[in-house]
Amino acid sequence: MLAPPNQGTEVVDYVKDFFAYKWIHGPSGQELGTNPESVPNRLKPIDIEVGIIAGDQSLNPIFSALIPGPDDGRVSVERAKLEGMTDFLVISDTHTSVLKNPAVLKQIAYFLENGKFDHSTD
Numbered sequence: 001m002l003a004p005p006n007q008g009t010e011v012v013d014y015v016k017d018f019f020a021y022k023w024i025h026g027p028s029g030q031e032l033g034t035n036p037e038s039v040p041n042r043l044k045p046i047d048i049e050v051g052i053i054a055g056d057q058s059l060n061p062i063f064s065a066l067i068p069g070p071d072d073g074r075v076s077v078e079r080a081k082l083e084g085m086t087d088f089l090v091i092s093d094t095h096t097s098v099l100k101n102p103a104v105l106k107q108i109a110y111f112l113e114n115g116k117f118d119h120s121t122d
Contacts, residue, residue, distance in 0.1 A: 001082070050084070072093070072094050
């Protein structure tokens with residue numbers, strides 16, 4: 001999983017009622033907040049091999065001010081974690097850039113081959 005809001009995100013808590021946010025993200029965007037009834041917080045623990053990569057750099061100081069701790073401008077590093085995950089890695093990148101980061105692509109391949117990330121490059 002790349003930069004997932006597995007426990008929701010404070011950004012949605014703040015912007016969910018704005019017209020532009022509703023228009024761009026639709027009904028599913030309303031479901032990604034941090035309240036106990038949000039979709040991420042109603043999911044059951046996983047029982048499969050899952051690796052999660054989160055970013056810790058932000059280009060959006062306004063959103064980052066809403067998020068406690070290190071974040072990628074959309075999701076905190078802590079809220080990306082998932083109960084039962086196999087491995088977790090933090091990359092120095094933003095929410096959208098992490099998706100095309102060459103180091104992330106190498107880590108994905110490593111995880112698929114080894115069932116874990118290569119932490120020797122941390």
